[in-house]
Amino acid sequence: MQESPVDIPCPICSSEGSLYMIAHVDEIPYFGEHTQVTVMCHSCGWKQTDFIPAEGKKAGCWSxxxxxxxxxxxxxxxxxxxxxxxxxxxxxxNPGSNSTGYVSNVEGVINRFLEVINMVLRDLQNDVSSKLIENESTELSQTIKEINQLEEIIDTxxxxxxxxxxxxxxxLLDPHGHSMIIDEAATERSLTDEEIATLPTGPDPAVFSA
Ligand SMILES: [Zn+2]
Known part of the structure; x- marks a missing residue:
């Protein structure tokens, strides 16, 4: 596939002349025809993928x-x-500045949540050890409470x-309407004005809004 240069500095490392883009048209059943766009920086390795549906979509929430x-x-x-x-x-x-699009399944999404929660859990467990050594019993019981809550979430x-x-x-709440859950029990609704005003829209660089 052909890379074409993008004439803006890299949003991460600001290097000039290092951004390239690959776009190709693809089809996902039920999601439909869309253009998959990947932008990458040859200087720092930053990479971002997105999916732009052929038919315009409206801001929506899939549940x-x-x-x-x-x-x-x-x-x-x-x-x-x-x-x-x-x-x-x-x-x-939330979509952060390093947010990238992906096609996965529900299990993949849950695994991403689990990864982050397990990371936080490990930090808290390390905290417990140091608080035990320093004998800070009030904070200790708070940390143990948080650990129990996280373990319950992992369990669920x-x-x-x-x-x-x-x-x-x-x-899935997407102000650009480019996201979808493909399951016969999944439902879609419009986003409220308040949600549209408060939801983050992720990485801004003009790359995808053009
Ligand atoms: Zn870069």
Whole structure:
């Protein structure tokens, strides 16, 4: 595939003349025909992929209530402007400046959440050791409480559809309308004006808005 130069400095390392773009038209069942655009910097290695649907899409929120393990295989198209939320568990991933789009499935999205939670959990566990040594008992009980909460969340995320497990809802909120959950039980609604005003839209560089 052919790389074409992009005439703006790299949004990460500011290097001039290092940005290149590859675009190709692709088809994902139900998501439809779209252009997959990847921008990369040959200086620092920054890379970002996005999916631009052929038909204009409107800002939207896709929701799926997770009740059984079959749904783990459902496809997810997540664009770089998409916020992923699990309200029941107080979890949210915003599109940061390094946000990149990806095509995955529900399991892949949950694994990304688990990775981050496990990282935080390890930090807290290290905290416990140092607080034990320094004998800070008030802070210690707070940290242990936080650890227990995280372990409960991990438990819920890892045991979808098992007995006694409350279902939870995964939501994709995308002001650009380039994201989708492909499952027959998934529903779509428009974003409210308030959501459009407050949701982050991710990396700005004019690369994708052009
Ligand atoms: Zn760069």
């Amino acid at each position: 799926l209530v997770l009740e059984n393990t079959n749904q783990l295989k459902s496809r997810v198209v997540r664009s770089s402007s998409c916020t992923i939320r699990i309200s029941e568990l107080d979890l949210q991933v 995320l890892s045991n979808i559809g098992s007995e006694g497990q409350e279902p939870f809802t995964i939501e």
